Amino acid sequence: MPNPFYITTPIYYVNARPHLGHAYSTIAADVACRYNLMRDRETFFLTGTDEHGDKIVRAAKNENLSPRAYVDKISGLFKDLCPELRIRYNHFIRTTDPAHIAVVKHILQKIYDSGEIYFSEYEGLYCFGCERFYTERELVDGKCPDHKTKPEVIKESNYFFKISKYQDWLIDHINNNPDFIYPERYKNEVLSFLSEPLEDLCISRPKTRLKWGISLPFDDNYVTYVWFDALINYISAVGYPDGELFKKFWPYVNHIVAKDILKPHGIYWPIMLKAAGIPVYKRLNVHGYWNVDQSKMSKSLGNVIEPLQIKNKYGLDAFRFFIMRDMVFGLDSSFSEESMVQRINSDLANDLGNLFSRVLAMAHKYFSGEIPEVDPVLEQELQLGLESNAIKAIDKFESAMEKFEFHKALIAVWEFISRMNKYVDVTAPWELAKKKSSRKQLEAVIYNLLEGLRVISGLIYPVMPDTSSNMQKHLGMNPDESYYRLEILKKWGTMKSGIKLPKSVTLFPRVDLKKNELYSGENSSEKTLPDLKPEISMEEFNKVDLRIATVVHAEVIPRAKKLLKIEVDLGEKLTIVAGISEGYNPDDIIGKQVIVVANLKPAKIMGILSKGMLLAGFDDNICALGTVDKKIKPGTSLT
């Protein structure tokens, strides 16, 4: 039985609404979790909200709400986002939950009893926005560098946690466990921070200035510093100290955080655990920031992309794919709608979507949608290494996923997708289909392709769960079986012949946007052009007979406002009435080559039988004829 897997996101501070950064952390955790399901591991996925502290009180005041009402509201926003992003958490914790509060008190008491917390007086410049004291030096023009406000002088007695005592232990622990903080750059950052003496951590706030928090169990005049409270969620959520979940999952915990909260997680948290006699976490996984148009995705800046807007515009799976594929876990990345569209078109529509479409179309065309019966010898013969390519892709996928290198895992999958497209090209099933004698070969080729799609459908499961199950459905697989399990994906040839496949679908439509239509966040309707008419098929379009014609004669029609009577030559002569006299005099157009609809049903206009239509564009007072850019024989049809 493989080890269990416990994954956490940060608990999100509810002083702002969810944004792209939150969505990324949470989706990354979801991807890691689903991957571990593929490995048959028992998983536990924790997310939630952090709801105490000064900033919350102030944010609540801003909205004229009580802290309680305010945190309920914002926490609800975070919670509601989860199903929309297909986040399958096991528990959504709130630091205002009574069970959490009890554990925080328990830990505080435990550390206090062991003598690691002391009482001391402190005076300093305090910024309420930052919830921290500043030294004179740190201030810019006497003001807080973040909030541009003047900090207040505050003198108070507080409780301090002796974290300095654990500094050497922590340095050793990090050095002895190279994976403890990952990727390495953040490990180095923490070590460099630890190369200087740590100051003890102030873990209390007097109730005289903050009541919204957890009371210290050993002094009711104080509440707990918000970080000390918040970090404990990772164990309170699984029932520390005696819960079964805690015993089962805690030894295997992976935290996911963004780099802005590296210090609390890389320094305070392990020391808190150590001081409380709890084994420290297994691994801290630190990711970077999403930059949007050069500037940081940050709560204090205004340029926040609502993840939901983009997701609604292009679909959830495309969104999940893009942020997992484009960001190297640990590094910063930039988000633009343009690069997302590029990825959707090239990776999703062209590579994966089109592969799926062409294979299923052939299965329907040549085998009326049934998985063909296959001669095992021929099947092997015509594999051309496809099976071993699949195994190789799965191996790469696995080792990348273990290291949270999501982009590399996806690259491995796409290498295989590309391999599949080449396989189609090399085996040329449409050639095999031409001859009765190669029927057996055709069966083997299509079967192998369907098998390859089965593997792909499984490998994309963590990142694109909806598309994965959609593919699976169209591959005629039993929806009750966990088709995405790695063990099953590695076995080639498990598809049963004779199963009828549903009619094929387009997995990802190509996005065809002009630049100026990008980034119109509010206007997130399906249509990409204003007043776009309903889609037509090629077949329907082909009913229109467009021809090049030369204007041989034109005259104004008396009493008509805009109409010209025009005679065109397209091999034979045709009379057309066209409403273009506001833009053209008869003499202007004689000799011009124009585009006409030649098979339009004739209609009588102003007593003249018009047997076609001239193409022209009208924009306010401009009228422009559709013409061709070089001379061409009249009567040539346009396609």
Added chain:
RNA sequence: GGCGAUGUAGCUCAGUCGGUUAGAGCAUACGGCUCAUAUCCGUAGUGUCCGGGGUUCAACUCCCUGCAUCGCCA
């Protein structure tokens, strides 16, 4: 101010221990195919490897220095 990271094709990046002709994807151009969503396959490129100096038979790689960008700390 201190410490660190990064700088490679038009764009995003890979490049092991110093070792032959510096790679991939996207974008571009050309060719091929027609099963497929104007898709797919193939071919072709282009490089001051940030600048300067040094070590070496040999430097994108190691050392020094300068510049630029970013991060952490003060």
